[in-house]
Structure formats: C-alpha cells, structure tokens
Amino acid sequence: xxxxxxxxxxxxxxxxxxxxxxxxxxxxxxxxxxxxxxxxxxxxxxxxxxxxxxxxxxxxxxxxxxxxxxxxxxxxxxxxxxxxxxxxxxxxxxxxxxxxxxxxxxxxxxxxxxxxxxxxxxxxxxxxxxxxxxxxxxxxxxxxxxxxxxxxxxxxxxxxxxxxxxxxxxxxxxxxxxxxxxxxxxxxxxxxxxxxxxxxxxxxxxxxxxxxxxxxxxxxxxxxxxxxxxxxxxxxxxxxxxxxxxxxxxxxxxxxxxxxxxxxxxxxxxxxxxxxxxxxxxxxxxxxxxxxxxxxxxxxxxxxxxxxxxxxxxxxxxxxxxxxx
Amino acid sequence: xxxxxxxxxxxxxxxxxxxxxxxxxxxxxxxxxxxxxxxxxxxxxxxxxxxxxxxxxxxxxxxxxxxxxxxxxxxxxxxxxxxxxxxxxxxxxxxxxxxxxxxxxxxxxxxxxxxxxxxxxxxxxxxxxxxxxxxxxxxxxxxxxxxxxxxxxxxxxxxxxxxxxxxxxxxxxxxxxxxxxxxxxxxxxxxxxxxxxxxxxxxxxxxxxxxxxxxxxxxxxxxxxxxxxxxxxxxxxxxxxxxxxxxxxxxxxxxxxxxxxxxxxxxxxxxxxxxxxxxxxxxxxxxxxxxxxxxxxxxxxxxxxxxxxxxxxxxxxxxxxxxxxxxxxxx
Numbered sequence: 001x002x003x004x005x006x007x008x009x010x011x012x013x014x015x016x017x018x019x020x021x022x023x024x025x026x027x028x029x030x031x032x033x034x035x036x037x038x039x040x041x042x043x044x045x046x047x048x049x050x051x052x053x054x055x056x057x058x059x060x061x062x063x064x065x066x067x068x069x070x071x072x073x074x075x076x077x078x079x080x081x082x083x084x085x086x087x088x089x090x091x092x093x094x095x096x097x098x099x100x101x102x103x104x105x106x107x108x109x110x111x112x113x114x115x116x117x118x119x120x121x122x123x124x125x126x127x128x129x130x131x132x133x134x135x136x137x138x139x140x141x142x143x144x145x146x147x148x149x150x151x152x153x154x155x156x157x158x159x160x161x162x163x164x165x166x167x168x169x170x171x172x173x174x175x176x177x178x179x180x181x182x183x184x185x186x187x188x189x190x191x192x193x194x195x196x197x198x199x200x201x202x203x204x205x206x207x208x209x210x211x212x213x214x215x216x217x218x219x220x221x222x223x224x225x226x227x228x229x230x231x232x233x234x235x236x237x238x239x240x241x242x243x244x245x246x247x248x249x250x251x252x253x254x255x256x257x258x259x260x261x262x263x264x265x266x267x268x269x270x271x272x273x274x275x276x277x278x279x280x281x282x283x284x285x286x287x288x289x290x291x292x293x294x295x296x297x298x299x300x301x302x303x304x305x306x307x308x309x310x311x312x313x314x315x316x317x318x319x320x321x322x323x324x325x
Numbered sequence: 326x327x328x329x330x331x332x333x334x335x336x337x338x339x340x341x342x343x344x345x346x347x348x349x350x351x352x353x354x355x356x357x358x359x360x361x362x363x364x365x366x367x368x369x370x371x372x373x374x375x376x377x378x379x380x381x382x383x384x385x386x387x388x389x390x391x392x393x394x395x396x397x398x399x400x401x402x403x404x405x406x407x408x409x410x411x412x413x414x415x416x417x418x419x420x421x422x423x424x425x426x427x428x429x430x431x432x433x434x435x436x437x438x439x440x441x442x443x444x445x446x447x448x449x450x451x452x453x454x455x456x457x458x459x460x461x462x463x464x465x466x467x468x469x470x471x472x473x474x475x476x477x478x479x480x481x482x483x484x485x486x487x488x489x490x491x492x493x494x495x496x497x498x499x500x501x502x503x504x505x506x507x508x509x510x511x512x513x514x515x516x517x518x519x520x521x522x523x524x525x526x527x528x529x530x531x532x533x534x535x536x537x538x539x540x541x542x543x544x545x546x547x548x549x550x551x552x553x554x555x556x557x558x559x560x561x562x563x564x565x566x567x568x569x570x571x572x573x574x575x576x577x578x579x580x581x582x583x584x585x586x587x588x589x590x591x592x593x594x595x596x597x598x599x600x601x602x603x604x605x606x607x608x609x610x611x612x613x614x615x616x617x618x619x620x621x622x623x624x625x626x627x628x629x630x631x632x633x634x635x636x637x638x639x640x641x642x643x644x645x646x647x648x649x650x651x652x653x654x655x656x
Contacts, residue, residue, distance in 0.1 A: 062459075064584075110640065110644070114644050114647050114648070115647065116640070116643050116644060116647070117597045117598060119597055120591055120597050120639065120640075120643055121640065123584055123587060123588060123591070123636075123639065124588075124636040124637070124639040124640040125636065125640075126584065126636070127584075127588075127632040127633065127635060127636035128632075128633050128636035128637060128640075130629065130632065131629050131630055131631075131632045131633030131636065132633065134627065134629040134630060135630060135633070139627065139629075237629060242580070242581070245406075245463055245466065245467070248463060249463060249464075249467065252460050252463070252464075258457050258459055258460050259457060288475070288478065290471075290474040290475050290477075290478050290576075291471070291474075291475055292471070293467050293468075293470055293471030293474050294467065294468055294471025294472050294474070294475055295471070296467050296471075297464050297465065297466065297467025297468030297469075297470075297471050298464070298468055299464075300460065300463060300464030300467060301450065301461065301464035301465065301468065304456050304457070304460045304461060304464065305450075305454060305456065308454065308455060308456050
C-alpha cells in the first residue's frame, strides 16, 4: 500500500476525483458518464500534445514550437482540403504527420548537429513557423465553408459511442505507453534525462535520440494541427497562439520534471485532464472563464512545489547542510 | 621528485589579443547592425530621418529595459517567463488606481511596487523552496495575467491623467524620448553593476558553478532573489511606460513580450546555460531587433513576417560561431 501511494499518478488521479466531486456538489450533472466522456473528448488534443512534449522534456530539452507547428501544419491541411476536397482524410492525416515531423526534424537537427540549446532553437522556430503560416496563407483564413464535410466530420463520427477524436487520443496514449515502457528507445529517453554522460558510456547516441524525440514531438504537433483545425473549423495565423505554455503546464502538473528523466505517460494524460476538467467546469458552476488562467497558474505552482518534495537530490541536501553549518 | 613547484602566477585577468576583440560576439553584432542599417537606408527613403529614427527606438526601449535585468538573471542560471504577465498585472493595478482617482506619482509608484512584488514572489519560490525557475515562472505567468483577466475581463481601463502620458510619449531633448533616455541610463547602470562590481562577479560565479560559488562564500540564494526582484522592478517600470504610451490597459497588454525579451538577451550573446554574457551585447541586440522591425515596417512588411526575420536571426547568430569554430577545427 505504501509503495502504491508513492506514485505521483495516484495522487493526481485522487486530486482529479476530488475535483470532480467538488464540482458535482454544485452541478450534479457534471459527474455524469456522458459529460465526462465529453470532457475527455474536449481534452484529447491537449493530451496528445502533452505526450509529445513529455518525451522532449524527459531528455532535458524543451519544445516551445509545438503550437506554431500545429498552426502551420493545420493551415497546410486546411488549404489542401480547400483546394483538393478529393484527398481522402487518412491521406491528409499522413500528410499532417509528415509535415509536422519535418518541422520537428529541423528543431532536432539544430539541437543535434549544432548543439544549440533546445530552448533557443525552439524559441526561434516558434516565431518562424507561425510567420511561415502567414506567408503560406497570405494572412487569409480558411473557414468552415471551404472545408469538405469529411474534413470536419471525420473526428466527430461516433465509433462504439465514442467520437473518433477520443479514439485517436486513446490510440496515441497506448502507443506512447508501449514506446516508453516496452522499447529500447523509451529506455534511452529516460536514461538521457537521468544522466546524459552515463548514457554515452552505455552506448546511447544522445544527439541522435534527441533528434528522434524532436521528430516525435513534431509529428504530434502535426497530428494535433489537423485535429485542432477540424475541431474548431477555422485555420488562421492566430490558431493556438501561446498554447505551447498550456502544453508544458499539463506536463508539469502531470509530474514530469523539467530537469528531465522523471515522468510517465499516465502523468502527462492526467495533467492534461486536470486542466481540461477545470476549463470545462468553470462555465457550468458559474465562475467566469476569466478565472481559468489564474487557476491553472496556481495549479502549476502547487504541482511543482509538491513534485519538488519528492525529487530533492543528494547534492542539494549536502548544500543545505553546508548552508546550515 | 622532491622539487617544490614554484608558486604559479595567476594573473588578474587573461591577456586579450586584438583578434579576440575583432572576432568577439559584440563585433559580430555591430557588423549585423551596420548591415541592417545600411540595407534599411537603401530600401526606404524615409529611414534616414532623425524623427523616424527616434520612432524606431520605441520598438525596443521597453523590452530592452527588462532585457538588462533578464540578462543578469539568465547569466546566473535562472530565467523569468512572467515578465509580460507582470506588466499586465502592474498595468491593471494602475488602471484600478486611476478609477479610484489616483494621480500620476501614485500611479508610477503602484506600477513599480507591483512589479517589484511580482519579482519578489518569483524569487521567494525559486530561492526559498528551491524550485526550477522555468516552471515557477510559467506558473506565475498564468497567475499574474490571470489575476489581470479576473479583474478586467474583456473590459479596458482608460482615463489616465494627462501628465501620466509623459513617460511613454514625452521627449527629454530634441528627438530623444524619455523612454530612450531611460534605456540608455539603465544600460549604463547595468553595465556598471555587471562588469564593474563584485556583485556582478558573483552573478557570473553563480552562473558558472553555483555549488563552487556557494562554497566560496557567495550567498547564492540571496543574489538570485535580488536578481528576480530587479527583473520584476524593470517589468514594473516597463509597465508604466507601456501604459503611458498606449493610454489604456487591457489584460492582454504586452502579450508575448517574454519571448521577445529572451530572444533579445540570447541574441546579445548571453549564454542561455548561464555564466557568460555582456550588457553591451544586449544593447546591440536591442538596437538590431528595433532596426529589423522598424525597417521592415517602413517597407510595409507585416509584423508576423518580421518575426520570421527575428527568429532566423536568432538561430543564425547562435549557429554561426559554432559552424565557424567547427570549420576552423577541421582545417
């Protein structure tokens, strides 16, 4: 039992259940399975993005360009769809994955080959990709009336009573679970985060793994691009502006250490769900949506305070002793 | 084997050959700045005019003021992503004070104190609780701006007193605006602080090796706390300037400034990993970013396309010395 309680995910899941309980005291229908399914569906895109960000953060890097990648790739598929409505949706999704991966590969190459810190690289590409969206579209929007019914309807179609969007999220979660717990790549991602120097000596190509990780986060950004555009049925330069920080917030709340090496698929999913529940609950319990930002900010600070308690490292303790002496 | 080694002479500072000055980061930035300046004056006949050049400075003075403090913070190995949110919160508080009938001196005081308070809050979380600053300030970024949103919603505060407009719109002498004068003074102060005082040496020491600094008697926590306070203070001052320039407050004010400020600092040659950097570089980077945005603006290039140039510039300027070193190493 004690070992069981050590898992951060358990605490986070408990916090989420308490949160749902509190909300349902004011608005009982919130805890309704149908509504919870809706909340899950609403949070799907954030969950997918948080998983992509997670693998990057685990290797002590960060990808600030995910939201811009989403915006660019979303615009590409929206314009393709507007120009050639005949392209089947699965092919469009593949295109989104490839375009996103290419953008991620640019980040990855700069980090791998030139050894530029990832925060600098993705700070640059954050503005470049969004600017490129403007150049591509000429500043124009792609509206719902230009998108084909399939483009909009694909993710809304119900499969066994659950929308395709939710199924995609479930599939991505499953894939990431297998990647992180059952493959050599997943192991090396953790190893690099825990100790990059030791990883080199164990024969892990740190640079190449980081490159792969950025390709993954790019691919996820691209996939989320299609999902986002077809969900909110508008493609513009402003899409998901500033969303990169929400993605990182979901990871932090999910217990993924920004110092790398610590974090899990379950944590990222729960962190995203936590934010999703708050944003869904505020309107129904009559709190102005303007409260959301401050609440998620407080949640991030609280989460990092709690996480830090579990992560105190040896070096720090020595320093604390020195400080006390 | 009984030889006692002669005491090693340790110079106060290493000799600097002339070549290192020529190939320094600052020299590279000067070349870039001159090139952009020249291109601009060729591209637009309206560029080389004292009044347009004076307008140009408004593009970077506010962000530049924050960039000085941010440079010190990044050199010490920390970062503050909440500066733009601090501006929003300070501006909102000033707006509330205006509604309550406060006059200009009180407004300025409120802006500065709120900024300082936000910085101190970040500093306490980072130094007292030992939390990573990047995460803390992502949190406070949402928190500070979130409070502004709670207070203002989709409303705006207006009706700032006329005398308040001086800070963002007034001129000290000829074409030198109050903002530019403040920017130059702050540049001098921060240059002195970082490069000519023991405080500055300690900041570098912390950035290079916090543990060694701690054991050498540097009060790491306290200095980091002061740096967070300074960053908050500069954000508060920037908030006064922006609010005065725009004459209104919305909760979305200064959105995205944090990344531009950090871009400025990194472009100025400050290592994002801490331990290296100079104020001269940051000043040059501020000018370069102002030149690029203003020059492209004269050519009717939309703001979002300018941001591509800034992004490309950032990556190229960082990558260039690395590629250069590698090429020389191979030959």
